[in-house]
Amino acid sequence: MGRKDAKYRSNKCLNCNTPLDISERYCHYCGQLNSTKKVTISDFIEEFFSNFYAYDSKLRNSIISIFSKPGVLAKRYNAGQRATYANPFRLFLSVSILLFFTFSLTEDVNVNSNKEEQLLLEGAANDSINLSNAVSEKLYTDSIYNYEDLNKNFPKNDFKRIKYTITSFRNYHIKYPSKDAAQTLKELGFKNTTLNRFLANKAKTFKTNNIEEEIIDYFYQKLPFLIFLSVPFITVIFWVVFYQKNINYTEHLIFVYTFYTFIFICFILFNVIDVFSQSIENFIAFTCFLLIFPYYLYRSLRNFYQLSRWKTILKLVLLHPLFMITFLFVTFIAFIFGIIIK
Ligand SMILES: [Zn+2]
Structure with missing residues (x-):
């Protein structure tokens, strides 16, 4: 006997007192289930887990989409298909926190x-x-x-x-x-x-005389933080290079967030692998930076901005130096404020 059964429906929402029709399964004003059934232990537990499951399924939808269809999540989210996915900024923030945590592991x-x-x-x-x-x-x-x-x-x-x-x-x-x-x-x-x-x-x-490795490690560890800081500037670049009347700054921003969510999830995986084997991690990270990340960016751009293959490649070539400049600029700012130099 479920709480959703028609016989438990009422003509008034128990949460906000909005008058309801017996046909309404949920309150059209506050979204609460239209049910007068007294709460039982099994209902209580079910409700508790269904909340987790709801967020869990959004998270899962987002991550599956990010890995299987580059750029499509941002496109769909901007087109209004939002309830299926986790909020891109919240997802990016959660992934960033998890990433900073895994850096402390390594x-x-x-x-x-x-x-x-x-x-x-x-x-x-x-x-x-x-x-x-x-x-x-x-x-x-x-x-x-x-x-x-x-x-x-x-x-x-x-x-x-x-x-x-x-x-x-x-x-x-x-x-x-x-x-x-x-x-x-x-x-x-x-x-x-x-x-x-x-x-x-x-x-x-320096902890050792292996200066090169320590410098590379140092910047690799600061990279997510620098990326985090540079997102608003990187978005300006996308906004200029991919100027389209129907895409506003926030929509470009969502694209950039979902792109970096992918990159950060990869970084988390690198860090986890690093705990087991540093040489395997180095090999995988190298391959990703050289081949997989550029290809992923290309696919994302194609799917999100829907430009032709050659136009996308041309803009990708144009993006590269602009990325570098922005990145150096942000590194410099971080350096000035003493954030990245311990
Ligand atoms: Zn209500």
Whole structure:
């Protein structure tokens, strides 16, 4: 005997007192079930789970749509088909929170392995110091080189030069923890410039001498946050590049949110895989960035803006540098406000 049975229907909503017709299953004003049946334990439990299920099915519809039909969710949502799907902004926000949580998962694993490395390094840094005859020989990241050594080995703006400068500063700091940036620069023969002081101080914050990997990891971890910040600006770009009279800013915004929801769900999967195997994670992430994400963006654009294949490709090519500029701009702003530099 269900609560929806006609015999329990009333001519007045029990929640808001709106007069109802016996034929109405739900109140047309507040949406409550038109039923006078006294609540039983089974009704109570059923109601509790049906609420979860309702949100669950919206979530499921959204995620299935995002993965199987790129760009279609945003198109349908804008066309008014909303009750079937979760609110795109709320979905994006939930996925972002989950993503930030999974980053802390991988961070714990990395910090532990870094600590062991640190112990090994402290020993190594004490042994090999000031290889003044290092010209054209292999340089070691666990050694300390002075300005002269680096000058002999590398041209001015070589990335390797910056790398060995940082590892030298770092190793020097491990050997003489009490010396400050100015003393470090003086004793290694560097000029006391703002940039050198910045590098000497930054060097201390690296956990290992594997500078490249730490920088890549660092930006990869900040990426979602930077994406989060850049969404309103990225949307302006879509709004300009895909200008169409019938699509307003908010509709472009919904497209951008659903696109990044896909990207963020992939990031979450990367982080989960990373806990089990870092090399598999690296391979999958690399493939996604190189092939799957660009292809997904192309499919999304085709489905959402409904332009021809060549027009879409042309605009995609146009989008790329604009993306980069926006992204650098947001990174720069975040940098200025000290958000991304610990
Ligand atoms: Zn009502």
